[in-house]
Amino acid sequence: MLLAACGFGRSDVVASAGDLGHIHDLAFNSEGQLLAGSHTGLYRIESVDRAVLVGAEQHDLMAMTRNSDGDLIASGHPDLRVESYRVEGRPPFLGLAKSVDDGSTWSSLELLGDADFHALVPHRDGLFAAETMGQIWFLNLDGEWSQRGSIEAKDLAIDPNDSSQQLVVDWDSQVWVSVDGAQTWQELDDAPGLVEVEWPESGSIVGVDEDGQFWRSSEILGPWQQDVMGPPQVETFMVGLAGKRSGTWWITAVGGEISSSSDQGVTWTPVYVPPVDG
Numbered sequence: 001m002l003l004a005a006c007g008f009g010r011s012d013v014v015a016s017a018g019d020l021g022h023i024h025d026l027a028f029n030s031e032g033q034l035l036a037g038s039h040t041g042l043y044r045i046e047s048v049d050r051a052v053l054v055g056a057e058q059h060d061l062m063a064m065t066r067n068s069d070g071d072l073i074a075s076g077h078p079d080l081r082v083e084s085y086r087v088e089g090r091p092p093f094l095g096l097a098k099s100v101d102d103g104s105t106w107s108s109l110e111l112l113g114d115a116d117f118h119a120l121v122p123h124r125d126g127l128f129a130a131e132t133m134g135q136i137w138f139l140n141l142d143g144e145w146s147q148r149g150s151i152e153a154k155d156l157a158i159d160p161n162d163s164s165q166q167l168v169v170d171w172d173s174q175v176w177v178s179v180d181g182a183q184t185w186q187e188l189d190d191a192p193g194l195v196e197v198e199w200p201e202s203g204s205i206v207g208v209d210e211d212g213q214f215w216r217s218s219e220i221l222g223p224w225q226q227d228v229m230g231p232p233q234v235e236t237f238m239v240g241l242a243g244k245r246s247g248t249w250w251i252t253a254v255g256g257e258i259s260s261s262s263d264q265g266v267t268w269t270p271v272y273v274p275p276v277d278g
Contacts, residue, residue, distance in 0.1 A: 013053035020256035025064035028243035029102035037061030066242035075117035087113030119156040136182040148182035157199040196237035228265035
């Protein structure tokens with residue numbers, strides 16, 4: 001349920017229990033406030049116990065980042081209360097949507113009704129996108145789309161310096177590698193079962209399993225070494241965030257909790273704790 005709370009001359013729609021049960025991506029707005037993309041829309045985290053709905057449209061945001069112009073881009077499933085997002089005879093796929101005002105309003109960019117991306121990874125070569133039907137798409141710097149190899153990706157990580165090297169975590173927590181820019185994929189049999197993986201601009205590749213155990217690898221093919229232990233029930237893991245480049249680690253957990261670490265997972269600070277019923 002969403003609660004409307006009035007204050008400072010405005011009416012805010014404040015998240016209540018369950019509204020941020022699944023958070024899929026985080027970013028910062030232009031004022032430095034944390035934004036959380038969830039099944040019930042985009043929320044601004046104002047304090048550890050307060051999240052406010054951004055804008056009137058409540059898209060199911062399965063992936064979110066910023067493009068090279070600094071605009072928010074997102075994918076998932078559109079808010080079908082808005083007629084312009086309905087495509088007759090096509091599934092409810094948001095394609096790629098853009099916001100130039102930190103999520104207050106959205107516009108359909110392209111692929112409405114054609115694609116539902118669950119991972120968006122900007123790169124200096126362009127944008128890589130993992131689609132729910134099991135395809136990796138690539139948007140080059142000239143705005144041209146192409147399809148790469150097939151794989152059912154839950155998360156996608158790319159070498160910041162070489163887009164030919166990529167890692168995928170699938171929905172069974174298996175890790176896959178590509179050395180040809182997502183054209184072909186090979187399973188890494190010796191990799192741990194991960195739910196998310198990140199490839200920072202400096203340092204090792206970092207992954208995390210569902211229990212919060214972190215793993216590192218200095219090479220794309222491994223080996224992987226156990227590292228620090230973080231919060232359990234991990235749903236998403238990010239190093240740095242769109243709109244605020246830093247080495248801070250971020251985790252969202254099943255149920256909507258958000259935590260951050262400024263010391264590479266040694267200690268964690270609660271950023272948002274959702275309310276409970278009753």
